[in-house]
Amino acid sequence: MLTLPVYVELAAVVTGALSGALHGLRKGADALGVLALSIATGVGGGILRDVLVGQGPPAALKDARYLIVVGAASLLALLLGSLVARFGRVLALVDAVLLGLWVVMGLEKALAAGLPAVAAIFLGVITAVGGSVIRDLLSGERPSIVGPGELYESAALAAAVVYVALLRGLALPPWPAELGAVTTACALRLLAIRYRWLGPRPIDLVAAWRRLRPR
Protein backbone atom coordinates (compact mmCIF):
# COMPACT_ATOMS: atom_id res chain seq x y z
CA MET A 1 0.00 0.00 0.00
CA LEU A 2 1.10 3.53 -0.70
CA THR A 3 1.77 4.88 2.76
CA LEU A 4 0.82 8.52 2.99
CA PRO A 5 3.65 10.56 4.54
CA VAL A 6 2.80 11.46 8.14
CA TYR A 7 2.94 15.16 7.19
CA VAL A 8 -0.22 14.75 5.11
CA GLU A 9 -1.96 13.25 8.14
CA LEU A 10 -0.68 16.02 10.42
CA ALA A 11 -1.96 18.66 7.96
CA ALA A 12 -5.36 16.96 8.05
CA VAL A 13 -5.24 16.97 11.85
CA VAL A 14 -4.44 20.71 11.94
CA THR A 15 -7.35 21.50 9.61
CA GLY A 16 -9.72 19.47 11.78
CA ALA A 17 -8.36 21.04 14.96
CA LEU A 18 -8.83 24.60 13.60
CA SER A 19 -12.37 23.87 12.45
CA GLY A 20 -13.19 22.33 15.86
CA ALA A 21 -11.74 25.35 17.65
CA LEU A 22 -13.78 27.73 15.48
CA HIS A 23 -16.90 25.71 16.29
CA GLY A 24 -16.08 26.17 19.98
CA LEU A 25 -15.50 29.92 19.64
CA ARG A 26 -18.84 30.32 17.82
CA LYS A 27 -20.63 28.39 20.60
CA GLY A 28 -19.10 30.58 23.33
CA ALA A 29 -16.98 27.80 24.83
CA ASP A 30 -14.29 28.71 27.35
CA ALA A 31 -10.61 28.03 26.72
CA LEU A 32 -10.74 24.40 27.86
CA GLY A 33 -13.88 23.84 25.80
CA VAL A 34 -12.15 25.20 22.67
CA LEU A 35 -9.21 22.86 23.37
CA ALA A 36 -11.54 19.88 23.94
CA LEU A 37 -13.44 20.49 20.69
CA SER A 38 -10.16 21.01 18.87
CA ILE A 39 -8.84 17.65 20.10
CA ALA A 40 -12.15 15.92 19.35
CA THR A 41 -12.35 17.21 15.77
CA GLY A 42 -8.64 16.90 15.03
CA VAL A 43 -7.86 13.44 16.34
CA GLY A 44 -11.22 12.03 17.54
CA GLY A 45 -12.00 10.11 14.34
CA GLY A 46 -8.55 8.54 14.18
CA ILE A 47 -8.60 7.61 17.86
CA LEU A 48 -12.06 6.03 17.48
CA ARG A 49 -10.79 4.01 14.50
CA ASP A 50 -7.67 2.85 16.38
CA VAL A 51 -9.70 1.85 19.47
CA LEU A 52 -12.03 -0.18 17.21
CA VAL A 53 -9.17 -1.83 15.33
CA GLY A 54 -7.90 -2.81 18.79
CA GLN A 55 -4.15 -2.93 18.27
CA GLY A 56 -2.75 -1.07 21.25
CA PRO A 57 -2.72 2.70 21.88
CA PRO A 58 -4.00 5.00 19.07
CA ALA A 59 -1.41 6.56 16.76
CA ALA A 60 -2.50 10.01 17.97
CA LEU A 61 -1.32 9.10 21.49
CA LYS A 62 1.80 7.10 20.63
CA ASP A 63 3.21 9.85 18.41
CA ALA A 64 3.51 13.14 20.33
CA ARG A 65 3.30 15.26 17.15
CA TYR A 66 -0.46 14.77 16.79
CA LEU A 67 -1.41 16.34 20.13
CA ILE A 68 1.30 19.01 19.77
CA VAL A 69 -0.09 20.30 16.45
CA VAL A 70 -3.63 20.13 17.86
CA GLY A 71 -2.51 22.16 20.86
CA ALA A 72 -0.79 24.72 18.63
CA ALA A 73 -3.88 25.06 16.42
CA SER A 74 -6.02 25.46 19.49
CA LEU A 75 -3.74 28.15 20.94
CA LEU A 76 -3.80 30.01 17.63
CA ALA A 77 -7.60 30.03 17.68
CA LEU A 78 -7.69 31.07 21.35
CA LEU A 79 -5.41 34.07 20.76
CA LEU A 80 -6.28 35.07 17.20
CA GLY A 81 -9.85 33.80 16.87
CA SER A 82 -11.09 36.55 14.56
CA LEU A 83 -8.11 36.04 12.24
CA VAL A 84 -8.68 32.28 12.03
CA ALA A 85 -12.42 32.81 11.54
CA ARG A 86 -11.65 34.81 8.40
CA PHE A 87 -10.24 31.60 6.90
CA GLY A 88 -13.43 29.63 7.67
CA ARG A 89 -14.35 29.37 3.99
CA VAL A 90 -10.83 28.28 3.03
CA LEU A 91 -10.92 25.67 5.80
CA ALA A 92 -14.17 24.24 4.39
CA LEU A 93 -12.54 23.88 0.95
CA VAL A 94 -9.38 22.29 2.38
CA ASP A 95 -11.64 19.99 4.37
CA ALA A 96 -13.32 18.87 1.11
CA VAL A 97 -9.93 17.78 -0.24
CA LEU A 98 -9.02 16.10 3.03
CA LEU A 99 -12.28 14.15 3.47
CA GLY A 100 -11.19 11.47 0.99
CA LEU A 101 -7.74 11.27 2.56
CA TRP A 102 -9.29 10.55 5.97
CA VAL A 103 -11.41 7.81 4.41
CA VAL A 104 -8.35 6.27 2.73
CA MET A 105 -6.30 6.41 5.97
CA GLY A 106 -9.08 4.60 7.86
CA LEU A 107 -9.66 2.01 5.14
CA GLU A 108 -6.01 1.11 4.75
CA LYS A 109 -5.42 0.75 8.48
CA ALA A 110 -8.42 -1.58 8.73
CA LEU A 111 -7.35 -3.67 5.71
CA ALA A 112 -3.77 -3.84 7.07
CA ALA A 113 -5.24 -5.23 10.33
CA GLY A 114 -6.86 -8.03 8.29
CA LEU A 115 -10.45 -6.83 8.68
CA PRO A 116 -12.99 -7.58 5.90
CA ALA A 117 -13.83 -4.98 3.23
CA VAL A 118 -17.20 -4.02 4.72
CA ALA A 119 -15.58 -3.33 8.11
CA ALA A 120 -12.87 -1.31 6.33
CA ILE A 121 -15.56 0.83 4.65
CA PHE A 122 -17.20 1.37 8.06
CA LEU A 123 -13.88 2.34 9.66
CA GLY A 124 -12.99 4.62 6.74
CA VAL A 125 -16.22 6.57 7.25
CA ILE A 126 -15.72 6.57 11.07
CA THR A 127 -12.23 8.04 10.62
CA ALA A 128 -13.59 10.80 8.40
CA VAL A 129 -16.72 11.77 10.33
CA GLY A 130 -16.14 10.38 13.86
CA GLY A 131 -14.35 13.51 15.01
CA SER A 132 -17.25 15.78 14.14
CA VAL A 133 -19.73 13.39 15.80
CA ILE A 134 -17.72 13.58 19.06
CA ARG A 135 -17.48 17.38 18.65
CA ASP A 136 -21.28 17.65 18.28
CA LEU A 137 -21.92 15.41 21.29
CA LEU A 138 -19.51 17.45 23.45
CA SER A 139 -21.12 20.74 22.37
CA GLY A 140 -24.56 19.38 23.27
CA GLU A 141 -25.83 19.36 19.68
CA ARG A 142 -27.62 16.65 17.73
CA PRO A 143 -24.81 15.10 15.63
CA SER A 144 -25.13 16.17 12.01
CA ILE A 145 -24.73 12.56 10.84
CA VAL A 146 -28.39 11.95 11.65
CA GLY A 147 -29.22 14.89 9.38
CA PRO A 148 -31.08 16.05 7.43
CA GLY A 149 -27.99 17.98 6.51
CA GLU A 150 -25.37 18.62 3.91
CA LEU A 151 -23.99 15.80 1.77
CA TYR A 152 -20.97 14.97 3.93
CA GLU A 153 -21.17 11.49 5.42
CA SER A 154 -22.60 10.24 2.10
CA ALA A 155 -19.55 11.65 0.28
CA ALA A 156 -17.31 9.74 2.71
CA LEU A 157 -19.28 6.53 2.19
CA ALA A 158 -19.20 6.92 -1.60
CA ALA A 159 -15.42 7.45 -1.50
CA ALA A 160 -14.98 4.32 0.64
CA VAL A 161 -17.11 2.22 -1.72
CA VAL A 162 -15.18 3.52 -4.76
CA TYR A 163 -11.89 2.58 -3.07
CA VAL A 164 -12.98 -0.99 -2.34
CA ALA A 165 -14.57 -1.39 -5.79
CA LEU A 166 -11.34 -0.34 -7.52
CA LEU A 167 -8.99 -2.29 -5.22
CA ARG A 168 -10.99 -5.47 -4.76
CA GLY A 169 -13.51 -5.43 -7.61
CA LEU A 170 -11.16 -4.39 -10.42
CA ALA A 171 -8.02 -5.64 -8.60
CA LEU A 172 -6.22 -2.37 -9.31
CA PRO A 173 -3.11 -1.42 -7.31
CA PRO A 174 -3.68 0.90 -4.30
CA TRP A 175 -2.77 4.23 -5.91
CA PRO A 176 -5.61 4.44 -8.46
CA ALA A 177 -8.02 3.30 -5.70
CA GLU A 178 -6.70 6.07 -3.46
CA LEU A 179 -6.95 8.61 -6.26
CA GLY A 180 -10.50 7.48 -7.07
CA ALA A 181 -11.60 7.78 -3.44
CA VAL A 182 -10.08 11.21 -2.89
CA THR A 183 -11.49 12.53 -6.20
CA THR A 184 -14.96 11.17 -5.43
CA ALA A 185 -15.11 12.70 -1.97
CA CYS A 186 -13.67 16.04 -3.13
CA ALA A 187 -15.97 16.35 -6.18
CA LEU A 188 -19.09 15.44 -4.18
CA ARG A 189 -18.19 17.87 -1.39
CA LEU A 190 -17.44 20.80 -3.72
CA LEU A 191 -20.65 20.21 -5.68
CA ALA A 192 -22.58 19.91 -2.40
CA ILE A 193 -21.13 23.22 -1.14
CA ARG A 194 -21.74 24.96 -4.48
CA TYR A 195 -25.29 23.69 -5.09
CA ARG A 196 -26.32 23.18 -1.44
CA TRP A 197 -26.92 19.48 -2.00
CA LEU A 198 -28.43 17.64 0.97
CA GLY A 199 -27.82 13.98 1.81
CA PRO A 200 -30.08 11.37 0.13
CA ARG A 201 -33.48 10.82 1.74
CA PRO A 202 -35.29 7.53 2.40
CA ILE A 203 -37.68 6.53 -0.42
CA ASP A 204 -40.85 4.66 0.41
CA LEU A 205 -41.51 2.28 -2.50
CA VAL A 206 -44.80 1.09 -0.99
CA ALA A 207 -46.16 4.62 -0.80
CA ALA A 208 -44.77 5.42 -4.28
CA TRP A 209 -46.41 2.32 -5.72
CA ARG A 210 -49.75 3.29 -4.15
CA ARG A 211 -49.61 6.73 -5.71
CA LEU A 212 -48.88 5.23 -9.16
CA ARG A 213 -51.61 2.56 -9.06
CA PRO A 214 -54.77 3.52 -11.01
CA ARG A 215 -57.65 3.92 -8.59
Added chain:
Amino acid sequence: MLTLPVYVELAAVVTGALSGALHGLRKGADALGVLALSIATGVGGGILRDVLVGQGPPAALKDARYLIVVGAASLLALLLGSLVARFGRVLALVDAVLLGLWVVMGLEKALAAGLPAVAAIFLGVITAVGGSVIRDLLSGERPSIVGPGELYESAALAAAVVYVALLRGLALPPWPAELGAVTTACALRLLAIRYRWLGPRPIDLVAAWRRLRPR
Protein backbone atom coordinates in the same frame (compact mmCIF):
# COMPACT_ATOMS: atom_id res chain seq x y z
CA MET B 1 -20.40 -23.09 27.90
CA LEU B 2 -23.18 -23.63 25.43
CA THR B 3 -22.08 -21.51 22.51
CA LEU B 4 -25.07 -19.95 20.80
CA PRO B 5 -24.96 -20.54 17.04
CA VAL B 6 -23.91 -17.35 15.24
CA TYR B 7 -27.27 -17.34 13.40
CA VAL B 8 -29.04 -16.53 16.67
CA GLU B 9 -26.72 -13.56 17.14
CA LEU B 10 -27.23 -12.42 13.54
CA ALA B 11 -31.01 -12.62 14.00
CA ALA B 12 -30.67 -10.46 17.10
CA VAL B 13 -28.53 -8.00 15.12
CA VAL B 14 -31.14 -7.76 12.33
CA THR B 15 -33.92 -7.08 14.86
CA GLY B 16 -31.85 -4.34 16.47
CA ALA B 17 -30.89 -2.87 13.10
CA LEU B 18 -34.53 -2.74 11.94
CA SER B 19 -35.67 -1.09 15.18
CA GLY B 20 -32.82 1.44 14.92
CA ALA B 21 -33.73 2.20 11.30
CA LEU B 22 -37.40 2.70 12.24
CA HIS B 23 -36.31 5.08 14.99
CA GLY B 24 -34.36 7.05 12.37
CA LEU B 25 -37.29 7.16 9.93
CA ARG B 26 -39.60 8.42 12.69
CA LYS B 27 -37.09 11.17 13.58
CA GLY B 28 -36.83 12.32 9.94
CA ALA B 29 -33.20 11.24 9.53
CA ASP B 30 -31.71 11.17 6.05
CA ALA B 31 -30.43 7.94 4.45
CA LEU B 32 -27.02 8.08 6.15
CA GLY B 33 -28.67 8.85 9.48
CA VAL B 34 -30.94 5.80 9.14
CA LEU B 35 -27.87 3.68 8.35
CA ALA B 36 -25.94 5.13 11.31
CA LEU B 37 -28.79 4.48 13.77
CA SER B 38 -29.22 1.01 12.30
CA ILE B 39 -25.54 0.19 12.87
CA ALA B 40 -25.60 1.74 16.35
CA THR B 41 -28.64 -0.25 17.51
CA GLY B 42 -27.71 -3.47 15.71
CA VAL B 43 -24.06 -3.86 16.64
CA GLY B 44 -23.31 -0.93 19.00
CA GLY B 45 -23.83 -2.89 22.24
CA GLY B 46 -21.68 -5.80 21.08
CA ILE B 47 -18.92 -3.49 19.84
CA LEU B 48 -18.95 -1.57 23.14
CA ARG B 49 -18.65 -4.88 25.03
CA ASP B 50 -15.78 -6.09 22.84
CA VAL B 51 -13.89 -2.79 23.17
CA LEU B 52 -14.27 -3.01 26.98
CA VAL B 53 -13.17 -6.66 27.08
CA GLY B 54 -10.12 -5.47 25.16
CA GLN B 55 -9.19 -8.56 23.15
CA GLY B 56 -8.56 -7.21 19.66
CA PRO B 57 -11.13 -6.04 17.08
CA PRO B 58 -14.84 -6.51 17.91
CA ALA B 59 -16.58 -9.62 16.50
CA ALA B 60 -18.91 -7.32 14.52
CA LEU B 61 -15.89 -6.01 12.57
CA LYS B 62 -13.89 -9.24 12.23
CA ASP B 63 -16.84 -11.18 10.80
CA ALA B 64 -18.25 -9.44 7.69
CA ARG B 65 -21.71 -10.98 8.13
CA TYR B 66 -22.65 -8.61 10.97
CA LEU B 67 -22.32 -5.39 8.97
CA ILE B 68 -23.76 -7.04 5.84
CA VAL B 69 -27.01 -7.99 7.61
CA VAL B 70 -27.16 -4.54 9.23
CA GLY B 71 -26.73 -2.92 5.81
CA ALA B 72 -29.44 -5.15 4.32
CA ALA B 73 -31.85 -4.34 7.16
CA SER B 74 -31.09 -0.66 6.72
CA LEU B 75 -31.70 -0.79 2.96
CA LEU B 76 -35.00 -2.59 3.53
CA ALA B 77 -36.11 0.18 5.89
CA LEU B 78 -34.91 2.90 3.49
CA LEU B 79 -36.89 1.47 0.55
CA LEU B 80 -39.90 -0.07 2.28
CA GLY B 81 -40.17 2.03 5.46
CA SER B 82 -43.96 1.94 5.74
CA LEU B 83 -43.96 -1.86 5.34
CA VAL B 84 -41.31 -2.32 8.06
CA ALA B 85 -43.12 0.15 10.32
CA ARG B 86 -46.19 -2.11 10.20
CA PHE B 87 -44.12 -4.76 12.00
CA GLY B 88 -43.11 -2.35 14.79
CA ARG B 89 -45.23 -4.21 17.37
CA VAL B 90 -43.86 -7.59 16.29
CA LEU B 91 -40.31 -6.20 16.52
CA ALA B 92 -40.97 -5.09 20.11
CA LEU B 93 -42.10 -8.62 21.01
CA VAL B 94 -39.15 -10.28 19.27
CA ASP B 95 -36.93 -7.79 21.09
CA ALA B 96 -38.36 -8.98 24.42
CA VAL B 97 -37.27 -12.54 23.60
CA LEU B 98 -33.86 -11.36 22.42
CA LEU B 99 -33.08 -9.12 25.42
CA GLY B 100 -32.07 -12.08 27.58
CA LEU B 101 -29.99 -13.56 24.74
CA TRP B 102 -28.00 -10.32 24.45
CA VAL B 103 -27.38 -10.38 28.19
CA VAL B 104 -26.20 -14.01 28.04
CA MET B 105 -23.92 -13.30 25.05
CA GLY B 106 -22.29 -10.42 26.92
CA LEU B 107 -21.96 -12.32 30.19
CA GLU B 108 -20.40 -15.40 28.65
CA LYS B 109 -17.88 -13.40 26.61
CA ALA B 110 -16.81 -11.56 29.78
CA LEU B 111 -16.55 -14.75 31.85
CA ALA B 112 -14.59 -16.45 29.04
CA ALA B 113 -12.15 -13.51 29.17
CA GLY B 114 -11.58 -14.27 32.86
CA LEU B 115 -13.38 -11.18 34.22
CA PRO B 116 -15.09 -11.36 37.64
CA ALA B 117 -18.83 -12.01 37.95
CA VAL B 118 -19.75 -8.39 38.74
CA ALA B 119 -17.94 -7.16 35.62
CA ALA B 120 -19.69 -9.89 33.60
CA ILE B 121 -23.07 -8.64 34.84
CA PHE B 122 -22.08 -5.08 33.86
CA LEU B 123 -20.96 -6.21 30.39
CA GLY B 124 -24.09 -8.35 29.92
CA VAL B 125 -26.28 -5.29 30.53
CA ILE B 126 -24.01 -3.10 28.33
CA THR B 127 -24.35 -5.61 25.48
CA ALA B 128 -28.12 -5.57 25.78
CA VAL B 129 -28.75 -1.83 26.21
CA GLY B 130 -25.56 -0.18 24.91
CA GLY B 131 -26.81 -0.06 21.34
CA SER B 132 -29.91 1.90 22.25
CA VAL B 133 -27.86 4.30 24.40
CA ILE B 134 -25.61 5.07 21.40
CA ARG B 135 -28.71 5.40 19.18
CA ASP B 136 -30.26 7.92 21.59
CA LEU B 137 -27.03 9.94 21.83
CA LEU B 138 -26.69 10.05 18.03
CA SER B 139 -30.31 11.16 17.61
CA GLY B 140 -29.80 13.96 20.13
CA GLU B 141 -32.16 12.47 22.73
CA ARG B 142 -31.67 11.91 26.45
CA PRO B 143 -30.80 8.19 26.66
CA SER B 144 -33.75 6.21 28.02
CA ILE B 145 -31.47 4.44 30.52
CA VAL B 146 -31.64 7.48 32.79
CA GLY B 147 -35.42 7.15 32.71
CA PRO B 148 -37.98 7.46 34.12
CA GLY B 149 -39.07 5.00 31.48
CA GLU B 150 -40.20 1.50 30.72
CA LEU B 151 -38.80 -1.46 32.60
CA TYR B 152 -36.05 -2.39 30.13
CA GLU B 153 -32.60 -1.96 31.62
CA SER B 154 -33.90 -3.40 34.92
CA ALA B 155 -35.08 -6.51 33.06
CA ALA B 156 -31.59 -6.91 31.58
CA LEU B 157 -29.98 -6.47 35.00
CA ALA B 158 -32.37 -8.97 36.61
CA ALA B 159 -31.58 -11.52 33.88
CA ALA B 160 -27.85 -11.04 34.40
CA VAL B 161 -28.16 -11.49 38.16
CA VAL B 162 -30.29 -14.65 37.69
CA TYR B 163 -27.63 -16.07 35.34
CA VAL B 164 -24.79 -15.52 37.80
CA ALA B 165 -26.87 -16.75 40.76
CA LEU B 166 -27.68 -20.02 38.98
CA LEU B 167 -24.18 -20.56 37.52
CA ARG B 168 -22.04 -19.46 40.43
CA GLY B 169 -24.43 -19.52 43.40
CA LEU B 170 -26.10 -22.89 42.72
CA ALA B 171 -23.17 -24.16 40.60
CA LEU B 172 -25.57 -25.29 37.86
CA PRO B 173 -24.27 -25.99 34.34
CA PRO B 174 -24.58 -23.13 31.81
CA TRP B 175 -27.75 -24.18 30.04
CA PRO B 176 -30.19 -23.76 32.97
CA ALA B 177 -28.50 -20.46 33.81
CA GLU B 178 -29.00 -19.35 30.20
CA LEU B 179 -32.61 -20.53 30.22
CA GLY B 180 -33.24 -18.75 33.51
CA ALA B 181 -31.78 -15.47 32.24
CA VAL B 182 -33.68 -15.51 28.95
CA THR B 183 -36.96 -16.45 30.68
CA THR B 184 -36.52 -13.72 33.31
CA ALA B 185 -35.83 -10.98 30.76
CA CYS B 186 -38.62 -12.10 28.44
CA ALA B 187 -41.23 -12.43 31.21
CA LEU B 188 -40.37 -9.04 32.73
CA ARG B 189 -40.45 -7.32 29.31
CA LEU B 190 -43.79 -8.84 28.25
CA LEU B 191 -45.35 -7.94 31.61
CA ALA B 192 -43.88 -4.43 31.35
CA ILE B 193 -45.31 -3.95 27.84
CA ARG B 194 -48.70 -5.40 28.85
CA TYR B 195 -49.11 -3.50 32.13
CA ARG B 196 -46.99 -0.43 31.27
CA TRP B 197 -44.61 -1.11 34.15
CA LEU B 198 -42.00 1.54 34.73
CA GLY B 199 -38.49 0.94 36.11
CA PRO B 200 -38.09 0.92 39.92
CA ARG B 201 -37.76 4.32 41.62
CA PRO B 202 -35.39 5.40 44.38
CA ILE B 203 -36.89 5.02 47.87
CA ASP B 204 -35.94 7.47 50.58
CA LEU B 205 -35.91 5.53 53.85
CA VAL B 206 -35.12 8.66 55.88
CA ALA B 207 -38.17 10.47 54.54
CA ALA B 208 -40.31 7.31 54.92
CA TRP B 209 -39.18 6.94 58.54
CA ARG B 210 -40.07 10.55 59.26
CA ARG B 211 -43.57 10.12 57.89
CA LEU B 212 -44.09 6.98 60.03
CA ARG B 213 -42.79 8.47 63.27
CA PRO B 214 -45.55 9.62 65.64
CA ARG B 215 -45.38 13.38 66.02
Added chain:
Amino acid sequence: MLTLPVYVELAAVVTGALSGALHGLRKGADALGVLALSIATGVGGGILRDVLVGQGPPAALKDARYLIVVGAASLLALLLGSLVARFGRVLALVDAVLLGLWVVMGLEKALAAGLPAVAAIFLGVITAVGGSVIRDLLSGERPSIVGPGELYESAALAAAVVYVALLRGLALPPWPAELGAVTTACALRLLAIRYRWLGPRPIDLVAAWRRLRPR
Protein backbone atom coordinates in the same frame (compact mmCIF):
# COMPACT_ATOMS: atom_id res chain seq x y z
CA MET C 1 6.95 5.50 40.57
CA LEU C 2 5.17 5.75 43.86
CA THR C 3 2.22 3.44 43.40
CA LEU C 4 -0.81 4.77 45.21
CA PRO C 5 -2.41 2.06 47.36
CA VAL C 6 -5.58 0.75 45.69
CA TYR C 7 -7.61 1.95 48.69
CA VAL C 8 -6.95 5.56 47.71
CA GLU C 9 -8.28 4.81 44.24
CA LEU C 10 -11.33 2.99 45.67
CA ALA C 11 -12.05 5.99 47.94
CA ALA C 12 -11.91 8.24 44.89
CA VAL C 13 -14.27 5.88 43.05
CA VAL C 14 -16.77 5.95 45.95
CA THR C 15 -16.73 9.75 46.02
CA GLY C 16 -17.35 9.88 42.28
CA ALA C 17 -20.07 7.25 42.49
CA LEU C 18 -21.89 9.13 45.26
CA SER C 19 -21.72 12.43 43.39
CA GLY C 20 -22.99 10.72 40.21
CA ALA C 21 -25.86 9.11 42.13
CA LEU C 22 -26.81 12.48 43.68
CA HIS C 23 -26.80 14.01 40.19
CA GLY C 24 -29.21 11.27 39.09
CA LEU C 25 -31.52 11.78 42.08
CA ARG C 26 -31.65 15.54 41.40
CA LYS C 27 -32.55 14.87 37.73
CA GLY C 28 -35.38 12.49 38.70
CA ALA C 29 -33.69 9.39 37.28
CA ASP C 30 -35.13 5.98 38.12
CA ALA C 31 -33.12 3.36 40.03
CA LEU C 32 -31.27 2.05 36.97
CA GLY C 33 -30.52 5.61 35.91
CA VAL C 34 -29.00 6.41 39.30
CA LEU C 35 -26.90 3.24 39.04
CA ALA C 36 -25.80 4.11 35.49
CA LEU C 37 -24.76 7.67 36.44
CA SER C 38 -23.02 6.31 39.51
CA ILE C 39 -20.99 3.87 37.40
CA ALA C 40 -20.27 6.55 34.78
CA THR C 41 -18.99 9.10 37.31
CA GLY C 42 -17.21 6.59 39.55
CA VAL C 43 -15.31 4.50 37.01
CA GLY C 44 -16.05 6.11 33.62
CA GLY C 45 -12.89 8.24 33.50
CA GLY C 46 -10.64 5.35 34.47
CA ILE C 47 -12.29 2.99 31.97
CA LEU C 48 -11.95 5.59 29.19
CA ARG C 49 -8.23 5.99 30.03
CA ASP C 50 -7.66 2.22 30.06
CA VAL C 51 -9.47 1.75 26.73
CA LEU C 52 -7.31 4.50 25.20
CA VAL C 53 -4.09 3.07 26.65
CA GLY C 54 -5.17 -0.17 24.97
CA GLN C 55 -3.63 -2.79 27.24
CA GLY C 56 -6.41 -5.30 27.79
CA PRO C 57 -9.53 -4.95 29.98
CA PRO C 58 -9.80 -1.81 32.19
CA ALA C 59 -8.69 -2.13 35.83
CA ALA C 60 -12.26 -1.31 36.91
CA LEU C 61 -13.46 -4.50 35.19
CA LYS C 62 -10.55 -6.82 36.05
CA ASP C 63 -10.73 -6.05 39.76
CA ALA C 64 -14.21 -6.76 41.16
CA ARG C 65 -13.81 -4.29 44.02
CA TYR C 66 -14.35 -1.23 41.79
CA LEU C 67 -17.86 -2.17 40.65
CA ILE C 68 -18.75 -3.54 44.09
CA VAL C 69 -18.00 -0.21 45.84
CA VAL C 70 -19.82 1.67 43.06
CA GLY C 71 -22.85 -0.60 43.53
CA ALA C 72 -22.76 -0.08 47.30
CA ALA C 73 -22.53 3.70 46.91
CA SER C 74 -25.40 3.60 44.46
CA LEU C 75 -27.56 1.50 46.80
CA LEU C 76 -26.83 3.91 49.65
CA ALA C 77 -28.00 6.84 47.52
CA LEU C 78 -31.09 4.91 46.34
CA LEU C 79 -32.20 4.10 49.90
CA LEU C 80 -30.95 7.11 51.86
CA GLY C 81 -30.90 9.83 49.20
CA SER C 82 -31.79 12.72 51.49
CA LEU C 83 -29.07 11.69 53.96
CA VAL C 84 -26.41 11.48 51.23
CA ALA C 85 -27.60 14.81 49.75
CA ARG C 86 -26.82 16.48 53.09
CA PHE C 87 -23.15 15.65 52.47
CA GLY C 88 -23.18 17.25 49.01
CA ARG C 89 -20.95 20.12 50.14
CA VAL C 90 -18.50 17.75 51.85
CA LEU C 91 -18.40 15.62 48.69
CA ALA C 92 -17.47 18.70 46.65
CA LEU C 93 -14.56 19.44 49.02
CA VAL C 94 -13.36 15.82 49.02
CA ASP C 95 -13.63 15.90 45.23
CA ALA C 96 -11.29 18.93 45.18
CA VAL C 97 -8.65 16.90 47.02
CA LEU C 98 -9.21 13.90 44.77
CA LEU C 99 -9.04 15.78 41.44
CA GLY C 100 -5.24 15.89 41.49
CA LEU C 101 -5.06 12.22 42.50
CA TRP C 102 -7.13 11.23 39.46
CA VAL C 103 -4.82 13.27 37.25
CA VAL C 104 -1.75 11.59 38.75
CA MET C 105 -3.27 8.10 38.38
CA GLY C 106 -3.97 8.75 34.71
CA LEU C 107 -0.60 10.32 33.99
CA GLU C 108 1.40 7.55 35.62
CA LYS C 109 -0.51 4.78 33.85
CA ALA C 110 0.12 6.48 30.51
CA LEU C 111 3.82 7.03 31.22
CA ALA C 112 4.16 3.42 32.41
CA ALA C 113 2.69 2.32 29.05
CA GLY C 114 5.49 4.23 27.31
CA LEU C 115 3.31 7.04 25.92
CA PRO C 116 4.86 10.52 25.39
CA ALA C 117 4.40 13.29 27.97
CA VAL C 118 1.78 15.20 25.97
CA ALA C 119 -0.38 12.06 25.67
CA ALA C 120 0.10 11.42 29.40
CA ILE C 121 -1.19 14.94 30.16
CA PHE C 122 -4.20 14.29 27.90
CA LEU C 123 -4.92 10.95 29.62
CA GLY C 124 -4.45 12.47 33.08
CA VAL C 125 -7.14 15.06 32.33
CA ILE C 126 -9.37 12.39 30.69
CA THR C 127 -9.12 10.24 33.83
CA ALA C 128 -10.11 13.17 36.03
CA VAL C 129 -12.96 14.65 33.98
CA GLY C 130 -14.00 11.80 31.62
CA GLY C 131 -16.45 10.35 34.11
CA SER C 132 -18.38 13.59 34.45
CA VAL C 133 -18.45 14.04 30.65
CA ILE C 134 -20.04 10.57 30.27
CA ARG C 135 -22.44 11.40 33.14
CA ASP C 136 -23.53 14.62 31.41
CA LEU C 137 -24.01 12.86 28.04
CA LEU C 138 -26.10 10.10 29.66
CA SER C 139 -28.27 12.66 31.48
CA GLY C 140 -28.89 14.52 28.22
CA GLU C 141 -27.00 17.65 29.30
CA ARG C 142 -24.36 19.65 27.48
CA PRO C 143 -21.09 18.42 29.03
CA SER C 144 -19.69 21.05 31.38
CA ILE C 145 -16.24 20.71 29.78
CA VAL C 146 -17.39 22.96 26.93
CA GLY C 147 -18.31 25.53 29.55
CA PRO C 148 -18.52 28.41 30.27
CA GLY C 149 -18.40 26.92 33.74
CA GLU C 150 -16.43 26.55 36.91
CA LEU C 151 -12.68 26.20 36.86
CA TYR C 152 -12.52 22.40 36.93
CA GLU C 153 -11.01 21.00 33.75
CA SER C 154 -8.45 23.81 33.79
CA ALA C 155 -7.40 22.82 37.31
CA ALA C 156 -6.88 19.24 36.11
CA LEU C 157 -4.84 20.44 33.11
CA ALA C 158 -2.72 22.73 35.32
CA ALA C 159 -2.02 19.85 37.71
CA ALA C 160 -0.99 17.59 34.82
CA VAL C 161 1.36 20.24 33.40
CA VAL C 162 2.90 20.82 36.86
CA TYR C 163 3.51 17.07 37.21
CA VAL C 164 5.28 16.76 33.86
CA ALA C 165 7.26 19.99 34.44
CA LEU C 166 8.56 18.72 37.79
CA LEU C 167 9.22 15.14 36.65
CA ARG C 168 10.61 15.77 33.18
CA GLY C 169 11.60 19.42 33.22
CA LEU C 170 13.34 19.50 36.62
CA ALA C 171 14.02 15.72 36.63
CA LEU C 172 12.67 15.41 40.17
CA PRO C 173 11.65 11.99 41.53
CA PRO C 174 7.92 11.11 41.26
CA TRP C 175 6.82 12.02 44.78
CA PRO C 176 7.40 15.82 44.60
CA ALA C 177 5.79 15.79 41.15
CA GLU C 178 2.78 13.98 42.60
CA LEU C 179 2.64 16.36 45.55
CA GLY C 180 2.89 19.36 43.23
CA ALA C 181 0.07 18.11 41.00
CA VAL C 182 -2.28 17.29 43.88
CA THR C 183 -1.58 20.61 45.60
CA THR C 184 -2.11 22.59 42.40
CA ALA C 185 -5.44 20.94 41.61
CA CYS C 186 -6.68 21.18 45.19
CA ALA C 187 -5.68 24.84 45.64
CA LEU C 188 -7.22 25.90 42.31
CA ARG C 189 -10.45 24.03 43.05
CA LEU C 190 -10.85 25.41 46.57
CA LEU C 191 -10.16 28.96 45.35
CA ALA C 192 -12.59 28.42 42.45
CA ILE C 193 -15.32 27.21 44.82
CA ARG C 194 -14.66 30.03 47.31
CA TYR C 195 -14.44 32.89 44.80
CA ARG C 196 -16.66 31.39 42.05
CA TRP C 197 -13.81 31.48 39.55
CA LEU C 198 -14.78 30.51 36.01
CA GLY C 199 -12.51 28.78 33.51
CA PRO C 200 -10.26 31.03 31.35
CA ARG C 201 -11.89 32.60 28.27
CA PRO C 202 -10.46 32.95 24.74
CA ILE C 203 -8.67 36.27 24.17
CA ASP C 204 -8.78 37.87 20.74
CA LEU C 205 -5.46 39.65 20.25
CA VAL C 206 -6.55 41.06 16.86
CA ALA C 207 -9.60 42.70 18.37
CA ALA C 208 -7.57 43.87 21.40
CA TRP C 209 -4.95 45.40 19.09
CA ARG C 210 -7.65 47.23 17.13
CA ARG C 211 -9.10 48.72 20.29
CA LEU C 212 -5.64 49.92 21.39
CA ARG C 213 -4.62 51.47 18.07
CA PRO C 214 -5.01 55.27 17.92
CA ARG C 215 -7.66 56.18 15.37
